[in-house]
Amino acid sequence: MYDIIIIGAGPAGLSAALYASRSGRRVLLLERMMPGGQLPSIPVIENYPPFPSVSGPDLAMQFLEAAMRHGTEVKYEDAVRLTLGKTKLVETAPGGRYEARALILATGAEPKTLGLPDEEKLRGRGVSYCATCDGALFRDKEVGIVGSSAHAAEEALFLARHASVVHMLCPLAVPKDVQNTENIRIYEKAVPSALLSEDGRLCGIRYKDSSGDEKELPVAGLFVAVGMMPANRLCTEIPLTKGGYISTDSEMGTVADGVFAAGDIRDKKLRQIVTAASDGATAAVSALRYLKSI
Numbered sequence: 001m002y003d004i005i006i007i008g009a010g011p012a013g014l015s016a017a018l019y020a021s022r023s024g025r026r027v028l029l030l031e032r033m034m035p036g037g038q039l040p041s042i043p044v045i046e047n048y049p050p051f052p053s054v055s056g057p058d059l060a061m062q063f064l065e066a067a068m069r070h071g072t073e074v075k076y077e078d079a080v081r082l083t084l085g086k087t088k089l090v091e092t093a094p095g096g097r098y099e100a101r102a103l104i105l106a107t108g109a110e111p112k113t114l115g116l117p118d119e120e121k122l123r124g125r126g127v128s129y130c131a132t133c134d135g136a137l138f139r140d141k142e143v144g145i146v147g148s149s150a151h152a153a154e155e156a157l158f159l160a161r162h163a164s165v166v167h168m169l170c171p172l173a174v175p176k177d178v179q180n181t182e183n184i185r186i187y188e189k190a191v192p193s194a195l196l197s198e199d200g201r202l203c204g205i206r207y208k209d210s211s212g213d214e215k216e217l218p219v220a221g222l223f224v225a226v227g228m229m230p231a232n233r234l235c236t237e238i239p240l241t242k243g244g245y246i247s248t249d250s251e252m253g254t255v256a257d258g259v260f261a262a263g264d265i266r267d268k269k270l271r272q273i274v275t276a277a278s279d280g281a282t283a284a285v286s287a288l289r290y291l292k293s294i
């Protein structure tokens, strides 16, 4: 039995882990992907004080080291089911069953998918949601990217440093930063309609162009940059707001006894690294206070 289980190793979960494990409590941190949450997908961060400029992957490692230094146990497992009560049971995809007296949900946000058939099957086999993380794997190859935001433009520019050609499908407006880059080809009002694969790997995409005609592009990689959504699949016993976020009080408490939420998964106005880290610290202190009270 753990004292506290934290789900999600982004800035909120890692900061909660640092505060909780420094108190000498037995803390388990569960992460389904890689440490840092959204951080590895950010090339440069200029608003996490006191760093004037830091890369997301570097900051992620520093967050992880700070949490580990004080004895947090980390397991890379996907939490798939919660059973809440006096004891909180967390079940994970590989069949793990972990119990704790307090729980902190720091599952953050995750990239929106395109909702195309086989998208999940091809994730990691040509389809990616993070150019900063995976772009270098496509050196000298043709890749595609879908998105119209400033973030999509940043990802396309990153890809252009590695890939031979970047085909940028912009379902909405074309972001201005990408317009004069030699190896970025822009497809205005283009919407992907199918993923093509060979031997289980992506080998191309089909898309509808602005006049509704279907065309194909031979790409080895497709990067999806169409926004984020709250990672709330675990919250079957916790009510969510209309937007899919968890409501908390100012101490990060939820309606469930001994269950706290921190970071981007929480209903709040400013979703940033500094606020996620702050939420994590508050959630951990609240969880420690709760443990003393029971």
Ligand SMILES: Cc1cc2nc3c(=O)[nH]c(=O)nc-3n(C[C@H](O)[C@H](O)[C@H](O)COP(=O)(O)OP(=O)(O)OC[C@H]3O[C@@H](n4cnc5c(N)ncnc54)[C@H](O)[C@@H]3O)c2cc1C
Binding pocket: 007, 008, 009, 010, 011, 012, 013, 030, 031, 032, 033, 034, 035, 036, 037, 038, 039, 041, 042, 044, 045, 046, 047, 048, 077, 078, 079, 080, 106, 107, 108, 109, 110, 151, 228, 231, 234, 262, 263, 264, 265, 271, 272, 273, 274, 276
């Ligand atoms: C492209 C981009 C650029 C950004 N730039 C900045 C910036 O410059 N400055 C800034 O302050 N903020 C920036 N942000 C926002 C910032 O990254 C987030 O606000 C912050 O990462 C939120 O932290 P979090 O810990 O709440 O969630 P996340 O970082 O989303 O971490 C959540 C973690 O939980 C894990 N998880 C989810 N569900 C489960 C589960 N069921 N089981 C196990 N693990 C699970 C996820 O894999 C993830 O690792 C940016 C975000 C993006 C996407």
